[in-house]
Amino acid sequence: MKKVEAIIRIERLDEVREALERLGYPGMTITRVEGHGRQKGLTEQFRGREFKLELLPKIKIEIIAHEKDVDKIMEGISRVAKTGEIGDGKIFVSSVDNAMRIRTGEKGDSAI
Numbered sequence: 001m002k003k004v005e006a007i008i009r010i011e012r013l014d015e016v017r018e019a020l021e022r023l024g025y026p027g028m029t030i031t032r033v034e035g036h037g038r039q040k041g042l043t044e045q046f047r048g049r050e051f052k053l054e055l056l057p058k059i060k061i062e063i064i065a066h067e068k069d070v071d072k073i074m075e076g077i078s079r080v081a082k083t084g085e086i087g088d089g090k091i092f093v094s095s096v097d098n099a100m101r102i103r104t105g106e107k108g109d110s111a112i
Contacts, residue, residue: 001096
């Protein structure tokens with residue numbers, strides 16, 4: 001099992017959710033987060049004054065998936081989340097040792 005974490009632009013959430021549902025992964029955890037990468041935030045003007053937004057709002061999507069599906073999940077997220085601009089986000093993949101469905105007690109792959 002693998003955990004796929006994607007940090008994306010807020011405005012791309014609906015398209016990413018639809019793409020994941022089409023791929024057979026309707027279950028996900030979505031969290032509103034703040035951060036910055038290489039762009040180090042934004043500089044804005046308000047009433048003639050300049051101010052810096054260091055932490056930008058983003059969405060984090062987490063999915064636990066079978067290892068064989070990870071590449072197509074990454075491709076699906078990337079295809080619809082990409083704008084070509086700085087700040088499109090990142091996708092991280094890590095191993096999951098075990099999982100348990102609380103309602104039934106199922107463990108391992110059958111729990112996802």
